[in-house]
Amino acid sequence: MKSEISIKVGGPAGAGVKSVGQILAKTLQRLGFHVFEYPEYPSLIRGGHNTELIQALVEKKYSLTKPVDLLIALDDKTLSLDLPEVIPGGMVIFDSKIDFKSNSSKIKFLSIPMSDIALKLGNPLTANIVAVGAALRVMGSTTETTSKLLADQFSQKGPDVISANIKSLEAGWNFVKDKSFHPILDLISDLPAKGRSASGGKVSNELMMNGNEALSSGAISAGMGLYTAYPMTPSTPILHFLAAHQNEFGYISLQAADEITSVNMVIGAMHMGVRAMCGTSGGGFALMNESLALSGMTETPLVLVLVQRPGPATGLPTWTEQGELQYAVHAAHGEFLRFVLAPGDIEETFQMAFDAFNLAERYQTPVIIMLDKFLSESSMSSGNLSSIGFSIDRGKITDPKKLNRVKNFQRYQLTADGVSSRSLPGMENGIFCANSDEHEYHGLVDESSSMRVWQVDKRLKKMETASKMMPGPQLIGPKDAKITIVTWGSGKLPAQQAMMTMNKKQETGNNEKVNLLHFSYIWPMNANAIREALKNCATSTLLIEQNATGQFQSLLKEQIGWEPTAYLRKYDGRPFYAEEIIEKVVEL
Amino acid sequence: MAKISSNQKNPNSYNTSVFPTWCPGCGDFGIWGALKQALELLEINPDQVAFFFGVGCSGNISSFIRGYGFHSLHGRAIANAIGAKLANHKMPVIVIAGDGDLLGEGISHFIHSARANHDITVILHNNGVFGLTTGQASPTAVTGFKSKPIPTEITDEPVNPCALAIMHQAGFVSRGFAGDQEVLCNLISQAIAHPGFSLVDVLQPCVTFNPDKSYIWYRQRINPVKIPAKDVLTGIKNSLWTDKRIATGIIYQNSRDAFHTNYPQLQTETLLATTGKKRNIQKLLKGFK
Ligand SMILES: Cc1ncc(C[n+]2csc(CCOP(=O)(O)OP(=O)(O)O)c2C)c(N)n1
Ligand code: SF4
Numbered sequence: 022m023k024s025e026i027s028i029k030v031g032g033p034a035g036a037g038v039k040s041v042g043q044i045l046a047k048t049l050q051r052l053g054f055h056v057f058e059y060p061e062y063p064s065l066i067r068g069g070h071n072t073e074l075i076q077a078l079v080e081k082k083y084s085l086t087k088p089v090d091l092l093i094a095l096d097d098k099t100l101s102l103d104l105p106e107v108i109p110g111g112m113v114i115f116d117s118k119i120d121f122k123s124n125s126s127k128i129k130f131l132s133i134p135m136s137d138i139a140l141k142l143g144n145p146l147t148a149n150i151v152a153v154g155a156a157l158r159v160m161g162s163t164t165e166t167t168s169k170l171l172a173d174q175f176s177q178k179g180p181d182v183i184s185a186n187i188k189s190l191e192a193g194w195n196f197v198k199d200k201s202f203h204p205i206l207d208l209i210s211d212l213p214a215k216g217r218s219a220s221g222g223k224v225s226n227e228l229m230m231n232g233n234e235a236l237s238s239g240a241i242s243a244g245m246g247l248y249t250a251y252p253m254t255p256s257t258p259i260l261h262f263l264a265a266h267q268n269e270f271g272y273i274s275l276q277a278a279d280e281i282t283s284v285n286m287v288i289g290a291m292h293m294g295v296r297a298m299c300g301t302s303g304g305g306f307a308l309m310n311e312s313l314a315l316s317g318m319t320e321t322p323l324v325l326v327l328v329q330r331p332g333p334a335t336g337l338p339t340w341t342e343q344g345e346l347q348y349a350v351h352a353a354h355g356e357f358l359r360f361v362l363a364p365g366d367i368e369e370t371f372q373m374a375f376d377a378f379n380l381a382e383r384y385q386t387p388v389i390i391m392l393d394k395f396l397s398e399s400s401m402s403s404g405n406l407s408s409i410g411f412s413i414d415r416g417k418i419t420d421p422k423k424l425n426r427v428k429n430f431q432r433y434q435l436t437a438d439g440v441s442s443r444s445l446p447g448m449e450n451g452i453f454c455a456n457s458d459e460h461e462y463h464g465l466v467d468e469s470s471s472m473r474v475w476q477v478d479k480r481l482k483k484m485e486t487a488s489k490m491m492p493g494p495q496l497i498g499p500k501d502a503k504i505t506i507v508t509w510g511s512g513k514l515p516a517q518q519a520m521m522t523m524n525k526k527q528e529t530g531n532n533e534k535v536n537l538l539h540f541s542y543i544w545p546m547n548a549n550a551i552r553e554a555l556k557n558c559a560t561s562t563l564l565i566e567q568n569a570t571g572q573f574q575s576l577l578k579e580q581i582g583w584e585p586t587a588y589l590r591k592y593d594g595r596p597f598y599a600e601e602i603i604e605k606v607v608e609l
Numbered sequence: 610m611a612k613i614s615s616n617q618k619n620p621n622s623y624n625t626s627v628f629p630t631w632c633p634g635c636g637d638f639g640i641w642g643a644l645k646q647a648l649e650l651l652e653i654n655p656d657q658v659a660f661f662f663g664v665g666c667s668g669n670i671s672s673f674i675r676g677y678g679f680h681s682l683h684g685r686a687i688a689n690a691i692g693a694k695l696a697n698h699k700m701p702v703i704v705i706a707g708d709g710d711l712l713g714e715g716i717s718h719f720i721h722s723a724r725a726n727h728d729i730t731v732i733l734h735n736n737g738v739f740g741l742t743t744g745q746a747s748p749t750a751v752t753g754f755k756s757k758p759i760p761t762e763i764t765d766e767p768v769n770p771c772a773l774a775i776m777h778q779a780g781f782v783s784r785g786f787a788g789d790q791e792v793l794c795n796l797i798s799q800a801i802a803h804p805g806f807s808l809v810d811v812l813q814p815c816v817t818f819n820p821d822k823s824y825i826w827y828r829q830r831i832n833p834v835k836i837p838a839k840d841v842l843t844g845i846k847n848s849l850w851t852d853k854r855i856a857t858g859i860i861y862q863n864s865r866d867a868f869h870t871n872y873p874q875l876q877t878e879t880l881l882a883t884t885g886k887k888r889n890i891q892k893l894l895k896g897f898k
């Protein structure tokens with residue numbers, strides 16, 4: 022019997038595919054599994070083809086694998102498009118309204134009148150919940166955990182909504198139970214028992230969270246005062262999430278008139294001393310470029326979240342890519358320090374929201390946090406973030422009491438580390454001008470040759486200081502591996518899944534051991550730390566990234582002079598599946 | 610080298626050690642004088658005001674006026690200013706920029722901040738040209754204006770910033786004249802005191818690149834309105850230029866609530882007072898289980 026399960030749900034936009042995915046994912050998590058949930062959808066509001074892939078494992082589940090055990094089809098498109106992914110011995114449940122006859126003997130098919138049952142119960146919109154009930158029965162589970170979950174989730178909406186949903190859930194479950202044939206999916210029978218063994222009988226303390234939520238939670242925790250954004254997939258959920266919680270925590274989240282307004286509001290707020298952040302995707306980031314330079318020149322902190330999707334231009338709005346690394350590292354005119362952080366999982370994303378504010382304020386310069394659709398919208402079981410202990414570092418903000426003793430405050434004084442102290446508007450004796458023109462120590466325009474050189478050197482000194490303290494890459498997995506997979510950003514997830522699978526095979530004597538070198542602090546590069554870490558790589562290295570031109574690879578070559586033995590690039594908008602990485606590793 | 614504060618006799622003086630680099634006779638001198646006078650009148654000390662400057666001859670005032678300054682990008686000062694106002698809504702926030710800056714590159718910020726009624730004061734140096742880039746037509750250039758890039762007479766209709774602001778029900782819309790410092794000081798101080806978006810559209814002679822619109826030319830046409838219009842249509846009508854008459858004074862005023870007052874978060878404290886402290890998110894995280 023397998024210790025994992027893979028469920029795919031498909032249907033048109035508007036049919037509640039997302040809810041089915043979320044409910045099943047959280048149910049499995051509450052039962053004790055580690056879960057990964059990945060949504061796919063085209064850029065439209067009604068129709069089309071949306072799917073949710075929910076995969077649960079007894080051990081840690083890092084990312085996606087290909088096989089599907091149970092397919093839930095809310096429409097005929099799902100049956101034609103996703104059926105090939107179902108493995109022999111797997112099962113398909115579909116809405117009886119779909120005209121479908123199968124001739125496969127390897128896969129079990131079960132027609133369930135989901136829409137009819139929901140309609141009869143007076144709640145036609147809950148056909149998807151009927152499907153959840155049926156799926157639970159098929160997997161050998163009761164409805165208990167899920168009913169409790171629905172009650173928690175709909176607690177705001179009142180008892181009527183809760184009971185309507187639970188009725189539909191139970192109707193779906195009962196329909197399967199009453200069927201004459203034995204409809205339990207052999208591969209995955211008695212789900213709760215497996216969950217119990219996974220969690221040692223304890224209720225899971227893990228969170229089911231996606232990258233956008235982890236980032237938002239991190240920013241809230243880090244004392245953010247203002248968030249601004251102009252909607253752009255896949256960054257929009259950050260705006261929605263932060264708006265929903267603003268009253269509870271006292272910050273402001275608002276939709277700006279456009280991205281240029283958004284980033285400049287953030288710079289304005291940071292200038293006043295308030296921690297602020299903006300979020301966007303590639304196109305919006307392009308509009309913000311001139312303002313990155315404004316932050317760099319005036320030495321005003323800025324935190325910018327760039328959630329990548331495939332470009333150029335409008336590209337594939339709802340799909341994934343890591344195609345903007347070189348762009349983020351080089352965007353905007355002139356020479357100045359910017360940080361580029363690319364977290365690789367939920368814990369890192371949460372932590373990097375914290376880091377970003379600290380770095381922006383400590384170095385008085387822009388910080389770009391790069392996510393991508395895959396990390397930002399996939400939900401996964403993660404450790405309880407509240408136990409991660411960070412402290413807030415606001416950098417060199419002057420103490421107003423000290424300012425009183427200073428006769429001639431110089432905001433842009435030359436210092437050993439390049440960072441000078443910052444007063445905040447309103448502080449007595451701290452007057453300065455944050456000037457986008459080249460400026461002297463107080464910020465007044467100065468075009469002299471000597472001051473220009475001093476101030477350029479001052480700003481670049483920060484780059485030197487910062488690069489020395491940037492953490493190097495992490496080596497993950499066995500030290501004595503024969504092959505090292507090199508990743509940046511979200512590549513960590515599929516690579517870890519691949520590593521785990523391969524090293525398990527290794528126990529059985531099949532394969533070479535694999536480990537991982539993961540980069541999440543991307544820019545500026547700490548060349549010494551990186552060279553040191555690269556020395557610990559195996560002799561064979563495979564660099565994986567989700568773009569066509571190998572952007573991280575060329576950055577490493579340019580900055581460090583290092584190249585991997587082989588590379589794997591994917592740019593069809595779909596994330597890496599562990600199998601694709603394993604296949605490449607085996608070839609090496 | 611320039612110094613802002615060290616050898617100042619009067620710590621509340623609005624002068625820096627740099628004397629303005631504008632052309633002799635430039636209308637910007639009058640605006641500079643009126644602004645300093647207005648701040649003194651309102652008893653706002655230089656460290657209690659946040660300026661956001663555009664890029665142009667007008668924005669160069671950033672080095673000539675003492676106060677917390679932010680010399681932004683061309684077109685973006687309003688966007689910085691509205692973020693700053695939300696950050697510390699107890700501080701007066703003043704935008705100073707040209708017609709090219711506010712109505713060309715930055716016109717969307719102008720419209721959106723006016724319709725949101727952000728509590729900022731916008732002082733628009735309206736000289737009909739891009740001064741700093743040597744005299745090209747600005748969005749307020751009148752038809753018939755000639756310049757290097759468009760040597761034939763321009764045929765575009767000018768943007769009327771007052772009409773635009775009134776149409777979007779900005780709180781306070783006024784027009785002043787750089788050649789009449791007393792009246793301008795009065796307008797600017799009322800604009801700063803108004804709780805909501807306030808515009809001071811200043812007719813500003815550019816003696817170098819727009820000599821046709823001279824002090825005399827304006828004096829012959831300006832015509833103070835007696836009372837501010839309360840309704841949009843009258844306001845817009847009064848704001849329009851005719852061949853003979855350009856209205857000055859407070860053209861339109863309403864009592865809309867300023868944008869930031871809509872936030873319960875800001876009822877008692879500023880964001881500045883609450884930011885940068887670690888928040889407990891235990892309860893938030895529970896929702897993910
Ligand atoms: C993005 C950008 N585009 C163009 C410029 C060049 N530029 C500087 S000032 C200016 C026009 C200034 O005109 P206005 O805003 O009317 O100010 P004035 O000089 O008339 O006071 C231009 C086009 C710039 N600095 N930035
Ligand atoms: S060019 Fe015109 S606007 Fe600029 S300083 Fe000279 S007179 Fe004033």
Ligand SMILES: [Mg+2]
Nearest residue numbers: 707708709738
């Ligand atoms: Mg101008």
